[in-house]
Amino acid sequence: MNVTRPRSPVSFLIILLNVVRVAVAIVLVVAAAIIVLALFADIRGLELIVVPPSFGVSPESHNNWTLTIPVSVAFDGGRIAAPSIGIERADLQDLRGSLRFPLQRGLVFITNGLLLILAMGVGLWLTTQLQRVLRTVRDGKPFAPSNATRVRRIAWVLIAGEFVRAAIVYLENSYAATHFTAEGLRFTARPDLSLAAVIEGLIILVIAEVFRAGTRLDEDQSLTV
Amino acid sequence: MAIRVKLDHVLLDRRLTLTDLAERIGITIANLSVLKTNKARAIRFSTLDALCRELQCQPSDLLEWAPEETGKGSASG
Numbered sequence: 001m002n003v004t005r006p007r008s009p010v011s012f013l014i015i016l017l018n019v020v021r022v023a024v025a026i027v028l029v030v031a032a033a034i035i036v037l038a039l040f041a042d043i044r045g046l047e048l049i050v051v052p053p054s055f056g057v058s059p060e061s062h063n064n065w066t067l068t069i070p071v072s073v074a075f076d077g078g079r080i081a082a083p084s085i086g087i088e089r090a091d092l093q094d095l096r097g098s099l100r101f102p103l104q105r106g107l108v109f110i111t112n113g114l115l116l117i118l119a120m121g122v123g124l125w126l127t128t129q130l131q132r133v134l135r136t137v138r139d140g141k142p143f144a145p146s147n148a149t150r151v152r153r154i155a156w157v158l159i160a161g162e163f164v165r166a167a168i169v170y171l172e173n174s175y176a177a178t179h180f181t182a183e184g185l186r187f188t189a190r191p192d193l194s195l196a197a198v199i200e201g202l203i204i205l206v207i208a209e210v211f212r213a214g215t216r217l218d219e220d221q222s223l224t225v
Numbered sequence: 226m227a228i229r230v231k232l233d234h235v236l237l238d239r240r241l242t243l244t245d246l247a248e249r250i251g252i253t254i255a256n257l258s259v260l261k262t263n264k265a266r267a268i269r270f271s272t273l274d275a276l277c278r279e280l281q282c283q284p285s286d287l288l289e290w291a292p293e294e295t296g297k298g299s300a301s302g
Binding site: 225 | 252256257259260264265266267268269272
């Protein structure tokens with residue numbers, strides 16, 4: 001039973017995931033090498049461009065490393081109003097952004113570097129699992145017994161990953177709130193758990209159960225004479 | 226499973242090989258082998274029909290129920 005057509009999007013996705021995997025692997029290796037190197041040598045002249053979703057190390061034009069962390073801020077500045085439409089007072093809420101500052105070597109640098117490597121490692125693992133699932137789909141064996149396990153693992157990693165990400169964002173927020181000040185702005189620490197991401201993970205868990213049921217049916221079918 | 230397929234006995238009686246039977250009823254040797262070695266989970270009526278027709282036998286000649294030996298009851302049949 002071959003369920004994919006020759007020009008199926010599955011083949012394209014497999015190629016795309018290959019490219020992503022190689023890119024992530026290269027970034028992982030380069031990031032790890034530079035972070036280890038930075039502990040022992042002055043590498044300010046070296047440029048590294050790594051922009052993960054919530055933290056990272058990026059080059060400055062004047063060859064000075066910067067660290068970017070997620071921040072949550074409250075606006076304490078001037079009054080916000082829209083007189084032309086008769087609104088005298090409005091509030092800015094849920095302000096989130098990134099704070100970039102010159103990198104100081106130490107615990108923060110090492111922690112962020114390790115988190116970056118961890119995120120890349122998890123990304124590499126996820127893409128590998130997804131690619132293996134897609135390969136079985138391409139080969140006409142979507143209900144291979146290992147697929148249900150793979151999909152279930154992907155789901156749990158996504159759910160756990162979201163909690164870990166939220167915790168990291170909270171800690172980074174707290175770091176900014178503790179050490180940084182700004183006129184008109186107040187750095188705060190707020191939880192940033194994405195319920196959508198957790199629900200996505202739960203939906204993938206349901207899909208894993210569908211795979212498990214499909215595997216059972218497929219086995220029954222293959223052993224029906 | 227408590228249902229056993231007695232295809233090997235019937236084949237022996239008829240002096241037929243699995244390959245001969247597979248060719249006559251148009252079922253692959255692999256599938257017949259699954260049946261013969263009691264690995265099958267289900268058998269289609271069409272398969273049973275073809276087997277009975279070719280082997281000139283009844284379904285009861287091909288299948289038997291034998292209680293599994295995990296219980297304390299004695300085996301029968």
